[in-house]
Amino acid sequence: MPDQELHLNRGTGNPPNPWVVHLQSRPLPWFYSPVKLRVWSLLLFLFLVGALWIKTQNLFLPNAGHYLALLSAFMVPLAFFNLRKTAIGHCMGLTVTALTGLGLAAYLINGHRLDGDLEKIISGASILALILLAAGFKMKKFLSPFKVFGTGRAWKHIHIYSGVIALLLLIFHINFRFPVGLFSNAMFYLFGSFIVVGFFGIYLQHVIPMKLADLEIEVVYEKIPQIIAELQERVQGLLKKPDESNVSPLLSSFCKQEVLPFFKGALPNIQYAFSVSSGLIDKLHKFDNCHQFLGEEEQQILDEIKKYYKYKQKLDVHASLQWLLRRWLWLHVFLACLVTVFVTHHLILILMY
Numbered sequence: 001m002p003d004q005e006l007h008l009n010r011g012t013g014n015p016p017n018p019w020v021v022h023l024q025s026r027p028l029p030w031f032y033s034p035v036k037l038r039v040w041s042l043l044l045f046l047f048l049v050g051a052l053w054i055k056t057q058n059l060f061l062p063n064a065g066h067y068l069a070l071l072s073a074f075m076v077p078l079a080f081f082n083l084r085k086t087a088i089g090h091c092m093g094l095t096v097t098a099l100t101g102l103g104l105a106a107y108l109i110n111g112h113r114l115d116g117d118l119e120k121i122i123s124g125a126s127i128l129a130l131i132l133l134a135a136g137f138k139m140k141k142f143l144s145p146f147k148v149f150g151t152g153r154a155w156k157h158i159h160i161y162s163g164v165i166a167l168l169l170l171i172f173h174i175n176f177r178f179p180v181g182l183f184s185n186a187m188f189y190l191f192g193s194f195i196v197v198g199f200f201g202i203y204l205q206h207v208i209p210m211k212l213a214d215l216e217i218e219v220v221y222e223k224i225p226q227i228i229a230e231l232q233e234r235v236q237g238l239l240k241k242p243d244e245s246n247v248s249p250l251l252s253s254f255c256k257q258e259v260l261p262f263f264k265g266a267l268p269n270i271q272y273a274f275s276v277s278s279g280l281i282d283k284l285h286k287f288d289n290c291h292q293f294l295g296e297e298e299q300q301i302l303d304e305i306k307k308y309y310k311y312k313q314k315l316d317v318h319a320s321l322q323w324l325l326r327r328w329l330w331l332h333v334f335l336a337c338l339v340t341v342f343v344t345h346h347l348i349l350i351l352m353y
Helices: 018-025 034-057 064-083 088-110 116-142 152-173 182-214 221-238 249-263 280-291 296-352
Strands: none
Touching (some): 221 249, 249 296
């Protein structure tokens, strides 16, 4: 395989990849700005300090509704001022979630509540309906030719914020207290895990493509083992001189101990999710130490091996991040199925008894 196919030599005359250009042209989220992050964190801190001061001064007796109203009121300007132009769907989703929170807060503050059993039935049925609505995102993929059902992007936002509102209703359903009983605790923590995994997936879908774009190589996940095997053959070929004689014992020993084991296969590492160059500087430092003790011809050989070594590191990053990006969804779907079964079972028991 020539170097061009491995993307080892990327000349300046090559046209930029449209996928990479699209990713790099997208506006960064507001929380990537240190100034905005500090300002909104300070505002939230002042909100919470104000609520604590009101409680300590006994100006009135706040209940859960007051705190929910406080956080919901904070979310509306946060969404409107930061997402109105760059992420309209998320702005609308957060606004609807905040308005739902304000509605629940008004209901709690007013104090005139429905019968306890009726209230739980309504909130439980609403949670189940929202879960089924969120599941409609998967159904939309099967109905993609029918545009009358809406775009995939719209259903993605419905999927995300239906889950968030369902979590808000669940907290309201258990009256802002930890549930009692094995089944109730299992359902509560299962639902919480389901939401956390979903948000983790959203994070991965936004961050991982940008990290992979920084590597400046494109690799099909299924072909990574084949490419690594070809790189290993190239490295082994460099350790043979044209006259079929071996390289010096120093270079041979270095490659046998530090290089060839690295090319036996993909070496995924969770650290690549935080830094795509994790550990690379220390690894390349070993090359520099060996380089100074070699002759000019073998220095060129080592430089060539070093180039393949750096490329193999990028393949490991691809293997790690693509695996993570592909597998989180299985866990999310599994938890979603369990949550649906638990909530349905719980609702049937309530209606029957």
